[in-house]
Amino acid sequence: MRVNYNWLSEWVDIKFSPYELADRLDHLGIEVEEVEITSDDAIFELNIMPNRPDLLSVWGLSREIAAKIGRNLKKKIDYSLPDLNQKDALNLTVTIESEEDCPRYIASVIDNIEVGLSPAFISERLTKCGIRTLNNIVDVTNYVLLETGHPLHAFDYDSISGGIIVRRAKNSEIIITLEGEKKELSNEDLVIADNKGPIAIAGVMGGESSGIKDKTTRIVLESAFFKPSLIRRTSRRLKLSTESSYRFERTADIEMLPTASAYTLHLLGKSATKRTARKVIDTNPTPQVKKEVEFSYKNANKMLGKNLKREEVDRIFEKLGFERRETDGSPRILVPSYRRDIKIEEDLTEEIGRFIGYNNIPRRFTYTNEKPINLENKDIIKIKKIMASLGLSEAINIPFIEPFWAEIHKDEPVELKNPMWSDRSILRNTLLPGLIRSVERNLNKGEELVQLFEVGRVFRQGKDEEEMLGAVITGNMPVKWHQEGRPVDFYDIKGIVEAMLEKLNIKDYKFAESEESFYRKERTQCLVIDGTVPGCFGLIAQDSCKADIYGCEFKVKYLLGALKRGSHFSRTSKFPPIKRDLSFIIEGKTPYEKIKNIIQESLTHDVRIELMDEYIARRIGKDKKSLTVRLEFSHPEKTLTDNEIEGDIKTAIDKLKSFGASLRE
Amino acid sequence: MNLNAFRENAKIEIEKVKTDGELEKVRVKYLGRKGNLTEVLHSIGDLPKEERPEAGRIANSIKRELEELIKEKKEILEEKKTLLWKDLTLPGRKPFIGTLHPLTVLGEEVQDIFIRMGFSVVEGPEIETDYYNFTALNTPPDHPARDLQDTFYLKDGRLLRTQTSPVQIRILEKHSPPLRIISSGKCYRMDTFDPSHSPTFTQIEGLWVDKNISMADLFGTLELFAKEIFGENIKTEFLPGYFPFTEPSCEQLIQCPFCLGEGCSVCKKKGMIEILGAGLVHPSILKKLGYSEFNGFAFGMGVERIAMIKYNIDDIRLFYQNELQFLRQFNES
Numbered sequence: 001m002r003v004n005y006n007w008l009s010e011w012v013d014i015k016f017s018p019y020e021l022a023d024r025l026d027h028l029g030i031e032v033e034e035v036e037i038t039s040d041d042a043i044f045e046l047n048i049m050p051n052r053p054d055l056l057s058v059w060g061l062s063r064e065i066a067a068k069i070g071r072n073l074k075k076k077i078d079y080s081l082p083d084l085n086q087k088d089a090l091n092l093t094v095t096i097e098s099e100e101d102c103p104r105y106i107a108s109v110i111d112n113i114e115v116g117l118s119p120a121f122i123s124e125r126l127t128k129c130g131i132r133t134l135n136n137i138v139d140v141t142n143y144v145l146l147e148t149g150h151p152l153h154a155f156d157y158d159s160i161s162g163g164i165i166v167r168r169a170k171n172s173e174i175i176i177t178l179e180g181e182k183k184e185l186s187n188e189d190l191v192i193a194d195n196k197g198p199i200a201i202a203g204v205m206g207g208e209s210s211g212i213k214d215k216t217t218r219i220v221l222e223s224a225f226f227k228p229s230l231i232r233r234t235s236r237r238l239k240l241s242t243e244s245s246y247r248f249e250r251t252a253d254i255e256m257l258p259t260a261s262a263y264t265l266h267l268l269g270k271s272a273t274k275r276t277a278r279k280v281i282d283t284n285p286t287p288q289v290k291k292e293v294e295f296s297y298k299n300a301n302k303m304l305g306k307n308l309k310r311e312e313v314d315r316i317f318e319k320l321g322f323e324r325r326e327t328d329g330s331p332r333i334l335v336p337s338y339r340r341d342i343k344i345e346e347d348l349t350e351e352i353g354r355f356i357g358y359n360n361i362p363r364r365f366t367y368t369n370e371k372p373i374n375l376e377n378k379d380i381i382k383i384k385k386i387m388a389s390l391g392l393s394e395a396i397n398i399p400f401i402e403p404f405w406a407e408i409h410k411d412e413p414v415e416l417k418n419p420m421w422s423d424r425s426i427l428r429n430t431l432l433p434g435l436i437r438s439v440e441r442n443l444n445k446g447e448e449l450v451q452l453f454e455v456g457r458v459f460r461q462g463k464d465e466e467e468m469l470g471a472v473i474t475g476n477m478p479v480k481w482h483q484e485g486r487p488v489d490f491y492d493i494k495g496i497v498e499a500m501l502e503k504l505n506i507k508d509y510k511f512a513e514s515e516e517s518f519y520r521k522e523r524t525q526c527l528v529i530d531g532t533v534p535g536c537f538g539l540i541a542q543d544s545c546k547a548d549i550y551g552c553e554f555k556v557k558y559l560l561g562a563l564k565r566g567s568h569f570s571r572t573s574k575f576p577p578i579k580r581d582l583s584f585i586i587e588g589k590t591p592y593e594k595i596k597n598i599i600q601e602s603l604t605h606d607v608r609i610e611l612m613d614e615y616i617a618r619r620i621g622k623d624k625k626s627l628t629v630r631l632e633f634s635h636p637e638k639t640l641t642d643n644e645i646e647g648d649i650k651t652a653i654d655k656l657k658s659f660g661a662s663l664r665e
Numbered sequence: 666m667n668l669n670a671f672r673e674n675a676k677i678e679i680e681k682v683k684t685d686g687e688l689e690k691v692r693v694k695y696l697g698r699k700g701n702l703t704e705v706l707h708s709i710g711d712l713p714k715e716e717r718p719e720a721g722r723i724a725n726s727i728k729r730e731l732e733e734l735i736k737e738k739k740e741i742l743e744e745k746k747t748l749l750w751k752d753l754t755l756p757g758r759k760p761f762i763g764t765l766h767p768l769t770v771l772g773e774e775v776q777d778i779f780i781r782m783g784f785s786v787v788e789g790p791e792i793e794t795d796y797y798n799f800t801a802l803n804t805p806p807d808h809p810a811r812d813l814q815d816t817f818y819l820k821d822g823r824l825l826r827t828q829t830s831p832v833q834i835r836i837l838e839k840h841s842p843p844l845r846i847i848s849s850g851k852c853y854r855m856d857t858f859d860p861s862h863s864p865t866f867t868q869i870e871g872l873w874v875d876k877n878i879s880m881a882d883l884f885g886t887l888e889l890f891a892k893e894i895f896g897e898n899i900k901t902e903f904l905p906g907y908f909p910f911t912e913p914s915c916e917q918l919i920q921c922p923f924c925l926g927e928g929c930s931v932c933k934k935k936g937m938i939e940i941l942g943a944g945l946v947h948p949s950i951l952k953k954l955g956y957s958e959f960n961g962f963a964f965g966m967g968v969e970r971i972a973m974i975k976y977n978i979d980d981i982r983l984f985y986q987n988e989l990q991f992l993r994q995f996n997e998s
């Protein structure tokens with residue numbers, strides 16, 4: 001809310017500058033967003049906590065400032081409604097359908113109204129506080145709203161047909177608001193109606209038909225209390241937030257109703273009429289508000305970590321207008337009706353803390369020797385560090401994606417009811433769309449090689465959210481003075497996967513054919529660990545991508561499940577291995593992995609088999625390829641001799657030949 | 666002695682030599698005045714007369730051969746002392762370097778500080794129910810505090826958590842106090858995507874429940890934290906705040922690092938800047954969980970906010986756009 005310095009000064013003797021006042025307000029928890037200095041005044045933009053509707057007024061703020069700086073209020077608003085038994089009273093009835101929805105309603109009828117411009121002091125202040133001026137009637141109600149915090153509404157008496165009825169709207173009932181907008185109402189909305197239909201949306205906005213017009217001469221002034229949750233729901237649903245609804249939904253002060261009415265009548269008497277009210281109706285002149293709160297000085301001190309004396313605490317309560325009542329030794333604090341936020345002793349303790357100043361509370365820290373409940377291990381960060389060590393940078397994406405990604409995975413999507421971007425209307429079921437988006441952004445920025453990873457959750461309807469690791473690489477391995485450039489390919493992503501598994505100390509895994517439709521079927525494999533498939537990798541099949549993007553995505557749970565904690569050392573052989581290279585030509589589509597496994601299985605010694613070269617060229621033969629593998633023989637206790645490995649070499653060659661391989665010399 | 670064997674031994678030893686000193690030793694051994702060759706030449710006198718000239722000739726040729734080898738070796742050793750010229754200003758063959766996201770780096774730093782203070786790290790779901798996200802946290806439907814957190818709802822009625830606080834409830838349902846926990850993760854609020862707003866953000870939540878926890882414990886813990894993260898000399902203060910699930914509530918501020926307290930546009934000329942919200946856990950929450958005899962404090966901070974302050978970042982969107990130019994700047998990990 002906006003409020004000006006001069007108006008506050010009228011209420012309390014502020015002996016310091018606007019900036020100094022702002023600092024004090026901040027220390028009371030009343031956040032000053034901005035101080036705007038004008039030639040003769042200053043305007044504060046305040047951010048009032050939702051539990052303190054009492055501060056949404058000049059009066060309320062002044063009360064708080066006065067208590068803080070130890071002064072009394074200079075001004076008083078203590079007008080009361082006239083006691084009317086006039087014979088010439090104007091006719092009006094007020095019917096309340098439900099006292100729960102509207103516990104109190106005061107209607108005052110005033111005639112001899114002359115609608116015109118407001119006096120300068122009113123329009124000036126309204127303008128400073130950011131409220132548009134309309135006419136002397138509406139302006140006065142707004143002025144009173146700003147000063148007392150209580151919203152009022154003025155109806156044109158002669159536009160009301162029959163009496164005032166406060167009732168729930170009928171479903172599909174229509175009202176045209178003061179702003180000329182047509183709103184469809186429902187049974188969830190509270191309205192002020194006459195016998196023809198709604199004349200105002202209670203607590204939110206008046207209707208056009210019953211509004212103050214230039215020719216209005218008689219008005220009904222409404223000062224009411226509406227059930228906060230009702231006003232809130234209506235205001236949300238109709239997307240109508242007004243100064244009035246803002247205060248009603250935060251709870252109005254039910255005891256303020258007559259004062260606000262009387263004050264309005266007083267101001268109208270100065271600006272719009274020579275007559276006083278011709279009728280006043282109050283549906284609940286003595287409302288019951290619970291105001292007593294139990295309190296213990298000892299508990300308050302314990303909570304604050306202070307040792308305040310009773311007198312100090314009492315002084316704060318007194319300044320705040322809280323009364324102390326003691327019955328059988330246990331003090332109870334009587335809280336004014338405008339402080340509906342104070343319900344329990346902790347609330348009172350906060351008041352003490354606020355007024356002694358949080359900076360006067362000591363600071364303390366004690367170490368614990370309790371056992372941590374479950375130090376959820378730091379494996380996720382371990383995975384992240386591994387990926388970074390492999391040259392990939394960590395990305396974090398907003399997990400909203402387009403629905404077609406869910407279709408690819410045949411996942412039941414988790415749909416947003418109110419998406420941020422209408423096309424990205426589901427929660428991600430895979431990390432890849434976000435990573436692809438990031439890749440494209442980087443390519444547009446001129447990056448030649450983009451290598452990114454992300455660890456985050458994915459969502460599928462009916463399943464638990466699941467932590468995933470995703471990575472993407474695209475672009476070219478850079479040209480350097482010592483190396484030639486080349487586009488990244490399948491073996492780059494596979495190498496990253498292999499290195500990651502090695503760093504995670506996962507040894508028992510294999511790669512298998514993948515049917516993951518996310519990738520091009522000719523360029524994808526999946527990872528298998530112990531019969532489970534943590535995920536796949538390959539060339540991402542997305543026509544929309546402008547570059548070839550290779551990616552992988554794994555369920556973190558499976559990776560961590562397979563992770564072997566603690567490395568085990570096994571004695572390495574002291575004796576150097578013997579190496580033999582075998583080059584052979586073989587049918588082009590024979591999988592290397594298969595050749596390797598079959599050779600490995602048939603050998604008697606410990607042999608490490610490594611691919612040294614793959615070569616495909618016309619001159620080798622159509623659909624043929626040449627492979628060179630290195631066999632590394634080792635023995636734990638001796639250096640092997642040529643003779644000792646001769647048998648294995650021969651077996652290996654025989655196996656190769658069984659594949660149709662022809663040995664090259 | 667067999668001359669040929671002598672020659673082979675000498676050649677092998679010269680071959681093995683690695684330093685000038687060793688070479689000199691080998692020379693002395695074989696060719697010196699008291700060397701083996703001298704012995705050999707002396708022993709020639711013992712040979713039958715007719716064999717002497719031939720033996721002498723061979724011995725001399727061995728001597729010349731070894732001298733030649735030593736000379737060659739000397740040259741080789743000499744050459745090894747100076748390497749071929751290379752342009753050492755060429756860049757090195759650098760392996761690819763990846764980086765951790767700044768939110769990860771900072772999140773870890775924050776977590777580690779609290780772990781040292783005895784807190785345990787726990788987790789909770791990002792998709793929450795209205796109950797855990799609001800109602801159990803003393804924010805029933807129609808509570809005006811819900812305005813502070815515009816919520817993403819799912820079509821199935823659940824919602825994306827607007828804060829990590831639901832984790833407090835979930836943990837307290839399973840573990841009884843005393844306990845100290847922290848939890849970090851993505852949270853969601855229906856916001857615009859502009860330099861100071863993002864629909865997702867990362868929150869770190871802390872909770873300490875025990876008997877006799879006071880505001881002094883809360884302030885002490887958070888002040889310690891601020892000093893760890895922003896440096897020993899950072900000035901911090903606490904202002905009253907409002908959260909439905911804490912009472913009393915507060916906000917922690919630190920001296921604005923952009924103007925060092927002088928006042929600037931970032932801190933709205935206040936010289937101090939808010940870093941987190943906190944308070945004593947509202948007693949109704951603990952009571953509902955059956956822990957009326959306990960109390961405690963809770964705090965929550967946005968990692969983006971702390972990172973923006975710490976690294977001087979002025980646009981929150983940078984965290985979610987993943988530009989390598991941005992990411993590469995965060996190498997501490």
Ligand SMILES: [Zn+2]
Pocket residue numbers: 921922923924925926927928929930931932933934935936937
């Ligand atoms: Zn500043």
